Amino acid sequence: MNERESLFRRLSAACGSHGAAVEEPFPVGASMAVESDRVSLFAKMFTAAGGFLLRGTVETALSDLGEMLRAEGVTALFFPEDDAAAREIAEALVPFGPFNLTTGAEVRGGSAEVTAGFRAAESAIAETGTIVETSAGGKTLLPGLIADVHVSIVQAASVVARMEEALEVFTADPPRNISFLSGPSKTADIEQTLTVGAHGPKKAIALLLG
Amino acid sequence: MELNANAFGRNARKALLDKTLQEALGRTTVRFQVHRDAAAAAFPEFEATRERASRIKRDALDHLDTYLARFIEEAEKRGAIVHVARNAGQAREIAARIARDEGVALAVKSKSMASEEISFNEALQGAGITVVESDLGEFIIQLAGEAPSHIIAPAVHKTRQEISLLFERHLGEPRTDSIPELVGMARRHLRAKFLSAGMGVSGGNFLVADTGSVVLVTNEGNGRMGTVLPRVHLAVVGIEKVIPRMSDLPAFLRLLPRSASGQTISSYVSIVTGTRRAGDPEGPERMHILLLDCGRSAILEGKYREILKCVRCAACLNVCPVYQSVGGHAYGWVYSGPIGAVLTPLLVGLPEAFALPDASTLCGACADVCPVKIPLPDFLLELRSDAREQGLKTPGEIAAMKGYAGVMKRAGLLEAIERIAGVLGQFFTKGKGIGGLPYPFSGWTERRDFPAPAAQPFRKQWKIKRGARG
Amino acid sequence: MPYTTGMDPKGPIPVSLFFTCLADAFSPGVCSATVEVLERFGATVRVPLSQTCCGQPAFNSGNRKEARAMARKFLLSFPDDGYIVTPSGSCAAMVKHGYPVLFRDEPRMLARARAVGERIYELSQFLVDVLGVTDPKSDFSGKVTYHDSCHLRRGLGVVSAPRKLLRAVPGVEFVEMEESDRCCGFGGVFSIKYPQISCKMTERKVERILATGASYVTSGDLGCLLNIGGLISRIGYPVKAIHLAEILAGKTAGRGDAG
Numbered sequence: 001m002n003e004r005e006s007l008f009r010r011l012s013a014a015c016g017s018h019g020a021a022v023e024e025p026f027p028v029g030a031s032m033a034v035e036s037d038r039v040s041l042f043a044k045m046f047t048a049a050g051g052f053l054l055r056g057t058v059e060t061a062l063s064d065l066g067e068m069l070r071a072e073g074v075t076a077l078f079f080p081e082d083d084a085a086a087r088e089i090a091e092a093l094v095p096f097g098p099f100n101l102t103t104g105a106e107v108r109g110g111s112a113e114v115t116a117g118f119r120a121a122e123s124a125i126a127e128t129g130t131i132v133e134t135s136a137g138g139k140t141l142l143p144g145l146i147a148d149v150h151v152s153i154v155q156a157a158s159v160v161a162r163m164e165e166a167l168e169v170f171t172a173d174p175p176r177n178i179s180f181l182s183g184p185s186k187t188a189d190i191e192q193t194l195t196v197g198a199h200g201p202k203k204a205i206a207l208l209l210g
Numbered sequence: 211m212e213l214n215a216n217a218f219g220r221n222a223r224k225a226l227l228d229k230t231l232q233e234a235l236g237r238t239t240v241r242f243q244v245h246r247d248a249a250a251a252a253f254p255e256f257e258a259t260r261e262r263a264s265r266i267k268r269d270a271l272d273h274l275d276t277y278l279a280r281f282i283e284e285a286e287k288r289g290a291i292v293h294v295a296r297n298a299g300q301a302r303e304i305a306a307r308i309a310r311d312e313g314v315a316l317a318v319k320s321k322s323m324a325s326e327e328i329s330f331n332e333a334l335q336g337a338g339i340t341v342v343e344s345d346l347g348e349f350i351i352q353l354a355g356e357a358p359s360h361i362i363a364p365a366v367h368k369t370r371q372e373i374s375l376l377f378e379r380h381l382g383e384p385r386t387d388s389i390p391e392l393v394g395m396a397r398r399h400l401r402a403k404f405l406s407a408g409m410g411v412s413g414g415n416f417l418v419a420d421t422g423s424v425v426l427v428t429n430e431g432n433g434r435m436g437t438v439l440p441r442v443h444l445a446v447v448g449i450e451k452v453i454p455r456m457s458d459l460p461a462f463l464r465l466l467p468r469s470a471s472g473q474t475i476s477s478y479v480s481i482v483t484g485t486r487r488a489g490d491p492e493g494p495e496r497m498h499i500l501l502l503d504c505g506r507s508a509i510l511e512g513k514y515r516e517i518l519k520c521v522r523c524a525a526c527l528n529v530c531p532v533y534q535s536v537g538g539h540a541y542g543w544v545y546s547g548p549i550g551a552v553l554t555p556l557l558v559g560l561p562e563a564f565a566l567p568d569a570s571t572l573c574g575a576c577a578d579v580c581p582v583k584i585p586l587p588d589f590l591l592e593l594r595s596d597a598r599e600q601g602l603k604t605p606g607e608i609a610a611m612k613g614y615a616g617v618m619k620r621a622g623l624l625e626a627i628e629r630i631a632g633v634l635g636q637f638f639t640k641g642k643g644i645g646g647l648p649y650p651f652s653g654w655t656e657r658r659d660f661p662a663p664a665a666q667p668f669r670k671q672w673k674i675k676r677g678a679r680g
Numbered sequence: 681m682p683y684t685t686g687m688d689p690k691g692p693i694p695v696s697l698f699f700t701c702l703a704d705a706f707s708p709g710v711c712s713a714t715v716e717v718l719e720r721f722g723a724t725v726r727v728p729l730s731q732t733c734c735g736q737p738a739f740n741s742g743n744r745k746e747a748r749a750m751a752r753k754f755l756l757s758f759p760d761d762g763y764i765v766t767p768s769g770s771c772a773a774m775v776k777h778g779y780p781v782l783f784r785d786e787p788r789m790l791a792r793a794r795a796v797g798e799r800i801y802e803l804s805q806f807l808v809d810v811l812g813v814t815d816p817k818s819d820f821s822g823k824v825t826y827h828d829s830c831h832l833r834r835g836l837g838v839v840s841a842p843r844k845l846l847r848a849v850p851g852v853e854f855v856e857m858e859e860s861d862r863c864c865g866f867g868g869v870f871s872i873k874y875p876q877i878s879c880k881m882t883e884r885k886v887e888r889i890l891a892t893g894a895s896y897v898t899s900g901d902l903g904c905l906l907n908i909g910g911l912i913s914r915i916g917y918p919v920k921a922i923h924l925a926e927i928l929a930g931k932t933a934g935r936g937d938a939g
Contacts, residue, residue, distance in 0.1 A: 189345070219874060611746045618750050
């Protein structure tokens, strides 16, 4: 008998017969976010999680965004090659620079530049102010992972009220990686002092469009 | 991790005299507690979610055989390789073998209490593999050669000056008093490790049965980095972490951060399922999941099943006045506070840790905050009773209890003793408190007076005033 | 839902006093104060003289064999009907929650334990929830702060009753301390096994008490008060530990022997 069989023998003995497992998930409580205000709730919660929110159109947001990136000392803008929304914004930002454009390879190697990573969010969750990114369809997670500043492009129509709705689409066959990103990378491990940029982005910016 | 639980009393006395630790404890536990209470109060569904999460966990444990089988099946279907270890020794062997077979020279690890149970780092280092802790707190104490003192804030006992000294010595960084600078140093150092490591090691906050997913919750982003960048991902997880469905996950994601640190959500939640898919630009080519029994199936079988509901939020530590007084190291193993006082004896055996269940006033603050409603005080009482049954109590205590129960059997005898004590007490103390008692009560009177027995107990007074009719 | 005796609500209210072994031996004044208050509000108080200890110290230290013997004795000492009232949240919680554990394998005793558990009340809980007392009619005066005993608050869920009563005493200036629900460090056998930790907790409690500037600290459990009072008397702080029953009874001679 191998270890696995032996484990299951022990577990079955321990569990005995406790009746059938609960088939349906236990009921979810009343909705925390009313449908009509999910976008403003997202904005509020994203900010509460330490993120910076820019709302409007690409054109109106560019100068604020450029200013924010310069303030962080950003020198390179990094976007996935196959992400049209990210590319559009990164390219439009160049005049607000000086910024170099890059699609990745050298960033992964640990470049000396201060980078801002751009990526279109798959969806966003109002109750927690969360950006949802996944590897579905071969998408990369690097912009929100290794860049110093992360800029998410969020379509207002993609904002869902609760986590359940964001996960629903993946329950049948989840991609390798589903990431919930809520604000910048944080740590309070030294003297309980909240500090950003432990491993991930020091600044999380959401560009909320539509 | 080396086991030293029965030295709790000695460890605790040492901790009480450690000024730095005392300051850190005061700061940390109060802050966590205040934030947790505020988060719970700001979330109207907190109680309902607690109830729901508690029932989901209970169901998951009652049918752990079914759900774990489902988890393994789904994970393997998506390319993960699942290993099972009965005990720490086996787990160490398997982990070392995986690392060797995968040709790993450097592994980066994110926080995992389960890996502490099996002394994971030592196992890999013994096989010639370097393991770097990537959680900032864990990284600091790894440099210091110490053990974590708090489940979610492992380096809570270190000051910035001590940390800067460690970074100077081990990383060659200049001295600084700036916390952001210290964080930046660790970031740079660890980023290089993430980019060059062959294997990322993680724990797992939840295992989702219906999808075979491993869920990681972090604030720093190290769990995420270690499961995206390196070629191999190894998750070391206890079998009790299974939840039935992906749709059950939100309830836990709402409770865990609120209970742990008062956050609405942690910065990063990663749900990782199997290996990288065709067309994925990154992600591990190989995923190993090492499932630990290490005493859990035995717990599942007995009266302590519900302790396995624990989600390791550490809310019970933060509210515990004993933990607040002595910190985590005093508990002498991986888990501290009320959860440690119950879980440690159950995992390592009561003879090795019977001092821990006594390390509580049974005040019940832990049960009030537990997000999955574990009856911690009831379990502490139950373990104390087990200690008696297993012959782990001192003959002195048993004799004292027998004598005490013998006296209490007869009100007349009690009254007679009270009368003698009353006379002696009044004579020696002249009605004031007693300043010094012999062992085993000497500890009480070291810094506190003990009351003198009344000259005339109430029973006697009542008889005199109202007669013996009762 | 309070237990009902099935008797005429306007008739005498039968109460058996569970005076507790601790108060009997160390603070008999607490017991007589309890009787005084109960009688003030129409209770006919009986004192079963064969009662001793509920067995909590044995139960809490894991010595269940001895605890069971004491619990049996307790259950036999009290009559089958009427209320049982005690000036201790901890002892009431023991009977209510501890006894069913002790007798979980003895159906007959378990039923009896449960029935007795239904009838047992801590003093302030009884006054407010059963008798509906809003004015305790006490002439006590002084600045008072209140310590929540863990077992009264968490074991019995009694939080507001003692506060309501204290606020209703005209001469009492009631002031909340910070962390009033934080354990004082007594914990019965805990204070003997780990006295240094216990003391550390008591010191923090006393700090909070002193910060209120109160002249009295009160509570619904004598154990806490002996512990807190023991530290106060050792240092000589200008505050007195006094049982809630004594405040409710009023300012008469011989009060305040709890600490």
